[in-house]
Amino acid sequence: MNHSRAVLQMDVFAVPGDRHKGWYLSLMAPNTKGPEFAWLDPSRLYCNSQALADCAKDLLSPFQSDNIDLVVGIDAMGFILGASVATTLGKGFLAVRKAGHLCVATQGQNYTDYTGKEKTMEVRLDVLRPGLRVLLVDQWIETGGTMKATIQLVEKLGATVVGVAAVAIENTEGGRWIKENYKFSHCIPEELQSQIDGKYLESFKSFNN
Secondary structure: OOOHHHHHHHOOOOOOOOOOOHHHHHHOOOOOOOOOOOEEEEEHHOHHHHHHHHHHHHHHHHOOOOOOOOEEOOOOOHHHHHHHHHHHHOOOOEEEEOOOOOOOOOEEEEEEEEOOEEEEEEEEEOOOOOOOEEEEEEEEOOHHHHHHHHHHHHHHOEEEEEEEEEEEEOOOOHHHHHHHOOEEEEOOHHHHHHHHOOOHHHHHHHHHH
């Protein structure tokens, strides 16, 4: 019943009276450009200030009793969500970048992204240290390669990963590895997880009307 109301709520700036967990997921837009692109664009929900605020709060909900010193966001869309989470939490934000963008000394980690391409993530050396407790944030976890590389970077520098947060964590091998080994949070109600794993949301139908 709640999901049906969310499907109809397609005005990007509208806010429903019933703001149940994940109400903002129907704001996400489907891929209209073909298989070389991701299957959806979650960033549309960030245009709605209440949606962005509620998404950040939902991601932080499981970590209310945890001590978090810093939020780490992953290049590039994880910067938007991670900065929002950091602001909500009242903590600082550290950007983990794709290789070649930082003009300071860095630690790198190779990985394979969701398209199968070999890439490298980098983090500056002058922030992370032993004893620092961090929350890792990305927009979406599909294969888990980018997040796993970020976890390795953080732990190489001695910091502790308190948890992992993303709008969605798909039930891939990499997604399951993260769920099995780290505390995690996402915004997907249980009844929608199968749609996420199937890479199609029923709410997409309203984009064709």
